[in-house]
Amino acid sequence: MIRIGLMGYGNLARGVECAVCQSSDMEMAAVFTRREPDKVSVRSGVPVLPALEAPLWRDRVDVLVLCGGSANDLPEQTPHFASLFNCVDSFDTHARIEEHFGRVDAAARAAGLASVISAGWDPGLFSVQRMLASAVLPNGRDYTFWGKGVSQGHGDAVRRVPGVLDAREYTVPVQSAVEACRSGLDPELTARQKHTRVCYVVAEEGADKAKITEAIVNMPNYFSDYDTTVHFITEEEMKRDHAGLPHGGFVLRSGKTGWDSQERHVIEYSLKLDSNPGFTGSVLAACARAAWRLNQKGQSGCFTMADLSPALLSDLEGAALRKML
Amino acid sequence: MIRIGLMGYGNLARGVECAVCQSSDMEMAAVFTRREPDKVSVRSGVPVLPALEAPLWRDRVDVLVLCGGSANDLPEQTPHFASLFNCVDSFDTHARIEEHFGRVDAAARAAGLASVISAGWDPGLFSVQRMLASAVLPNGRDYTFWGKGVSQGHGDAVRRVPGVLDAREYTVPVQSAVEACRSGLDPELTARQKHTRVCYVVAEEGADKAKITEAIVNMPNYFSDYDTTVHFITEEEMKRDHAGLPHGGFVLRSGKTGWDSQERHVIEYSLKLDSNPGFTGSVLAACARAAWRLNQKGQSGCFTMADLSPALLSDLEGAALRKML
Numbered sequence: 001m002i003r004i005g006l007m008g009y010g011n012l013a014r015g016v017e018c019a020v021c022q023s024s025d026m027e028m029a030a031v032f033t034r035r036e037p038d039k040v041s042v043r044s045g046v047p048v049l050p051a052l053e054a055p056l057w058r059d060r061v062d063v064l065v066l067c068g069g070s071a072n073d074l075p076e077q078t079p080h081f082a083s084l085f086n087c088v089d090s091f092d093t094h095a096r097i098e099e100h101f102g103r104v105d106a107a108a109r110a111a112g113l114a115s116v117i118s119a120g121w122d123p124g125l126f127s128v129q130r131m132l133a134s135a136v137l138p139n140g141r142d143y144t145f146w147g148k149g150v151s152q153g154h155g156d157a158v159r160r161v162p163g164v165l166d167a168r169e170y171t172v173p174v175q176s177a178v179e180a181c182r183s184g185l186d187p188e189l190t191a192r193q194k195h196t197r198v199c200y201v202v203a204e205e206g207a208d209k210a211k212i213t214e215a216i217v218n219m220p221n222y223f224s225d226y227d228t229t230v231h232f233i234t235e236e237e238m239k240r241d242h243a244g245l246p247h248g249g250f251v252l253r254s255g256k257t258g259w260d261s262q263e264r265h266v267i268e269y270s271l272k273l274d275s276n277p278g279f280t281g282s283v284l285a286a287c288a289r290a291a292w293r294l295n296q297k298g299q300s301g302c303f304t305m306a307d308l309s310p311a312l313l314s315d316l317e318g319a320a321l322r323k324m325l
Numbered sequence: 326m327i328r329i330g331l332m333g334y335g336n337l338a339r340g341v342e343c344a345v346c347q348s349s350d351m352e353m354a355a356v357f358t359r360r361e362p363d364k365v366s367v368r369s370g371v372p373v374l375p376a377l378e379a380p381l382w383r384d385r386v387d388v389l390v391l392c393g394g395s396a397n398d399l400p401e402q403t404p405h406f407a408s409l410f411n412c413v414d415s416f417d418t419h420a421r422i423e424e425h426f427g428r429v430d431a432a433a434r435a436a437g438l439a440s441v442i443s444a445g446w447d448p449g450l451f452s453v454q455r456m457l458a459s460a461v462l463p464n465g466r467d468y469t470f471w472g473k474g475v476s477q478g479h480g481d482a483v484r485r486v487p488g489v490l491d492a493r494e495y496t497v498p499v500q501s502a503v504e505a506c507r508s509g510l511d512p513e514l515t516a517r518q519k520h521t522r523v524c525y526v527v528a529e530e531g532a533d534k535a536k537i538t539e540a541i542v543n544m545p546n547y548f549s550d551y552d553t554t555v556h557f558i559t560e561e562e563m564k565r566d567h568a569g570l571p572h573g574g575f576v577l578r579s580g581k582t583g584w585d586s587q588e589r590h591v592i593e594y595s596l597k598l599d600s601n602p603g604f605t606g607s608v609l610a611a612c613a614r615a616a617w618r619l620n621q622k623g624q625s626g627c628f629t630m631a632d633l634s635p636a637l638l639s640d641l642e643g644a645a646l647r648k649m650l
Contacts, residue, residue: 018584022464043584097650123650125461129594130649131635136450136608138640139347257607259343259368263600268593269454275588282582283461306639306646310456311631315463321631324455325422325448 003029005061013067015281063288079103087115105302114295119287133253140255147171149247163207247276328354330386338392340606388613404428412440430627439620444612458578465580470498474572488532572601
């Protein structure tokens with residue numbers, strides 16, 4: 001059994017924990033937290049320890065899954081723990097992946113350990129699909145659409161607007177843009193043409209709703225490049241209708257083969273997820289298995305899902321896997 | 326440049342040739358044939374040689390792509406050539422893959438070479454998708470649908486019916502079955518419930534069309550387990566409307582996460598291909614790159630696409646590939 005430790009215990013960590021407990025070849029070993037350990041109740045019942053004590057668990061944890069955020073936690077945590085454990089993280093700040101990779105690689109290599117970074121579905125499974133599709137159909141073009149689903153980062157941004165008590169943001173792909181890509185028209189699409197954004201907001205009593213709406217739809221980086229609709233709802237409606245964290249999306253590659261590029265092909269990969277952290281946790285658990293196997297094979301350094309074969313991720317082996325061919 | 330040899334020069338080989346010539350890191354070296362070499366005109370202009378002379382090209386061919394059939398050619402050819410070259414084949418007789426794997430593995434291992442078998446899209450990319458989806462969503466169920474597309478094996482079977490001059494068979498997925506799988510109903514489906522078969526037949530003059538239809542729809546293995554429609558058309562219509570070899574299909578996995586399996590997720594992968602041999606050839610070319618790289622890394626033996634990471638298949642390397650994350 002591969003013994004898994006978790007750093008952090010939020011929604012994502014709980015998803016990993018559930019996937020590990022339901023797997024045939026992994027088991028939970030410990031949860032590390034920066035909160036008061038006494039105040040963290042862990043479903044699997046494994047010990048909860050202060051994050052600072054993690055190094056003492058080197059011989060009781062085979063893979064440490066880092067479940068913190070990409071903005072503040074992972075840039076420090078993964079390079080640090082990569083020198084102590086085989087690690088998995090879900091680092092998703094695209095512009096900084098190369099820098100993160102370099103730091104984790106140096107730490108893991110020096111320690112003879114294996115880390116898998118940027119795991120999940122995007123980056124992660126969607127990246128794998130973009131790579132696979134471009135490898136088998138090099139003369140082509142990729143499109144990625146997200147949604148319909150909850151973007152937690154956008155919801156957080158809306159909650160920072162004065163007068164907003166609670167908010168939920170849904171990213172919605174524009175169906176006509178999707179169809180244009182599917183039909184092989186190879187359109188050039190702006191951010192606005194690909195996705196719309198829909199916000200559900202609980203406002204403070206007496207707040208100026210028009211002002212809140214203005215602040216949201218014009219917010220740079222998050223909303224100003226999109227057509228955004230804002231709906232004001234009650235706290236009860238928020239709880240009743242928007243408690244889940246569904247997400248999904250798809251990766252399309254439209255490409256051509258033939259001497260005159262006369263043969264057109266479309267590859268499409270889609271995810272429809274009831275729970276983003278539940279599914280992402282399940283992907284991270286499979287990557288923990290892969291990190292462990294890589295290290296058992298004597299490999300060390302930093303890896304991404306681009307380096308992982310299906311056989312490394314699967315709990316099946318050899319002949320059993322070939323039956324799925 | 327990775328130098329590619331082809332064994333055989335039919336539709337599939339021409340697809341591989343085109344993909345190799347359009348790649349940045351591979352080039353055609355030779356075509357080997359059991360026909361009269363003089364009578365084979367090769368688009369890329371490389372030498373055409375008798376199949377028996379292939380062993381003399383060991384130092385001029387880095388990877389040999391075997392483009393023969395699974396019934397008679399590949400069971401003999403791949404184990405034979407796996408001891409001489411890094412090889413790729415598209416062996417697709419599902420029941421015999423394990424036996425084929427064992428023979429190729431022994432030959433390649435003894436020679437210190439790497440072979441990739443059963444490459445293409447099913448087996449191949451579809452297998453990879455089934456493996457990936459089950460690795461990240463172990464509590465779930467797979468469905469594979471083929472079509473709408475031309476099954477050459479079924480067309481061949483119809484052409485063997487007395488009174489038939491020419492025939493084309495299309496495999497068509499049943500839309501209501503697809504929707505039931507997508508919606509997560511986890512249906513149990515028979516062959517008949519998943520696909521229908523549509524045949525276009527050019528009959529000999531004066532042939533008994535009712536008898537031909539009877540012979541087709543009741544043909545065991547090929548048609549008797551399906552609802553089959555037979556259309557009689559003219560030779561001109563066959564040429565005009567059914568010259569292409571389109572195909573495609575999709576792999577669906579419907580699965581659950583969460584302690585009470587309350588979160589439902591659907592993963593779907595689909596291909597829509599104008600030309601089956603054009604696309605499959607492009608996949609085999611990417612696998613030739615992977616076979617070469619595996620061997621360059623000192624690995625030998627038999628591999629399937631389950632063992633290939635996206636990085637092995639892609640012409641991009643390291644940092645360039647990570648940009649696709």
